[in-house]
Amino acid sequence: MQSDRIGSDLSALGWNPHFATAFETLAEPGTVPARIARADLGRYLILCAAGERFAELSGRFRHHAAGPADLPVVGDWVVLRPQVDGPGQIVGLLPRAAAFARKTVGETTEEQLLAANIDTVFLVTGLDANFNLRRIERYLTATWESGGNPVVVLNKADLATDLESQLAETRAIAMGVPVVAISALDADHLDALAPWLTPGATVVLLGSSGVGKSTLTNALLGAARQEIGATREVDAKGRHTTTSRELVVLPSGALLIDTPGMRELQLWGEESSLDQVFPEILALVSGCRFHDCAHESEPGCAVRAALEEGRLEPERVQAWRKLQRELTRLELRRDVRARINEKAKWKQIAQAKKTHPKAQRWR
Numbered sequence: 001m002q003s004d005r006i007g008s009d010l011s012a013l014g015w016n017p018h019f020a021t022a023f024e025t026l027a028e029p030g031t032v033p034a035r036i037a038r039a040d041l042g043r044y045l046i047l048c049a050a051g052e053r054f055a056e057l058s059g060r061f062r063h064h065a066a067g068p069a070d071l072p073v074v075g076d077w078v079v080l081r082p083q084v085d086g087p088g089q090i091v092g093l094l095p096r097a098a099a100f101a102r103k104t105v106g107e108t109t110e111e112q113l114l115a116a117n118i119d120t121v122f123l124v125t126g127l128d129a130n131f132n133l134r135r136i137e138r139y140l141t142a143t144w145e146s147g148g149n150p151v152v153v154l155n156k157a158d159l160a161t162d163l164e165s166q167l168a169e170t171r172a173i174a175m176g177v178p179v180v181a182i183s184a185l186d187a188d189h190l191d192a193l194a195p196w197l198t199p200g201a202t203v204v205l206l207g208s209s210g211v212g213k214s215t216l217t218n219a220l221l222g223a224a225r226q227e228i229g230a231t232r233e234v235d236a237k238g239r240h241t242t243t244s245r246e247l248v249v250l251p252s253g254a255l256l257i258d259t260p261g262m263r264e265l266q267l268w269g270e271e272s273s274l275d276q277v278f279p280e281i282l283a284l285v286s287g288c289r290f291h292d293c294a295h296e297s298e299p300g301c302a303v304r305a306a307l308e309e310g311r312l313e314p315e316r317v318q319a320w321r322k323l324q325r326e327l328t329r330l331e332l333r334r335d336v337r338a339r340i341n342e343k344a345k346w347k348q349i350a351q352a353k354k355t356h357p358k359a360q361r362w363r
């Protein structure tokens with residue numbers, strides 16, 4: 001139980017006036033605010049002023065949820081109706097302050113929320129064979145889109161073959177985002193993360209499987225709570241030690257969300273989220289002759305000119321193009337889906353009018 005550390009003070013769980021205002025408009029008599037600590041197939045572990053409880057969605061809530069984005073995820077604040085016996089009933093969801101999302105794995109064009117109401121995102125990378133600048137750029141893009149603040153955490157510093165140059169390379173692409181190198185196995189290193197682990201602050205750990213997110217969680221907790229994976233080849237497929245996202249209360253007073261490692265992070269967001277990751281390219285784009293320049297073979301392209309003159313890193317331009325293509329594709333697919341939904345809606349209305357010719361009168 002985490003309840004002993006929470007007490008009755010909701011601010012220890014990240015509650016703030018923004019949520020309080022939202023709660024006032026949604027609350028019904030007999031309900032209380034609660035925060036989702038874990039979501040498992042319709043069963044929720046929640047934290048509230050009274051401590052840790054299990055909860056489930058009320059029938060009415062389930063009925064009104066239009067899609068996956070309406071369902072609570074770890075970090076969400078909900079309106080809870082406690083029950084004398086049995087799990088509490090979740091009857092409402094408070095608007096999210098920030099949320100980390102990705103496109104669902106596979107071909108469907110759907111958003112998957114990984115964590116809500118986060119202040120900071122620790123992007124964890126291993127300084128072993130896992131180290132990959134392009135992946136860090138991808139995670140940074142998703143983080144700017146989330147509304148949380150990124151911190152690049154380079155873990156396994158003890159295994160680094162060239163720590164200084166790896167740090168320098170990361171700082172060069174991080175564009176002012178803090179970069180810290182630590183070893184989760186070394187308790188003395190944890191202080192480097194203290195600036196973000198303040199009371200009531202919510203931090204989510206994201207990164208590939210095996211980079212040490214759960215090791216870090218346990219180290220910060222000072223307890224062996226999360227299961228740790230065995231050491232193995234970094235590119236070994238199919239083994240994810242952590243299987244569900246979980247919010248824990250740290251002794252520092254911060255709320256930390258450990259997550260299962262991701263094999264791929266497909267972006268979900270707008271092209272504009274790239275602006276903060278590739279500012280040096282953005283600064284050039286306005287100098288292109290054509291405002292819709294694709295920076296491929298158009299005459300007067302400022303990006304190509306800078307590349308040719310060696311003022312831009314080719315890897316950065318390639319990475320930018322790749323992420324941009326992904327986001328453009330996503331936008332197109334979202335448009336198509338929106339049109340299909342729109343069509344279906346009109347078809348439904350037309351159908352309703354046919355069966356109920358006076359349907360217009362209802363509105």
Ligand SMILES: Nc1nc2c(ncn2[C@@H]2O[C@H](COP(=O)(O)OP(=O)(O)OP(=O)(O)O)[C@@H](O)[C@H]2O)c(=O)[nH]1
Nearest residue numbers: 156183184210211212213214215229231241242261
């Ligand atoms: N040498 C070294 N090993 C580490 C460090 N941090 C974690 N490890 C090891 O890396 C392996 C994987 O650690 P986990 O904490 O399970 O990794 P994870 O990111 O939680 O993995 P998933 O839950 O699968 O996403 C374990 O064997 C850890 O002991 C570190 O700083 N240095």
Ligand SMILES: [Mg+2]
Nearest residue numbers: 213214241242
């Ligand atoms: Mg883990």
Ligand SMILES: [Zn+2]
Nearest residue numbers: 288293295301
């Ligand atoms: Zn151009």
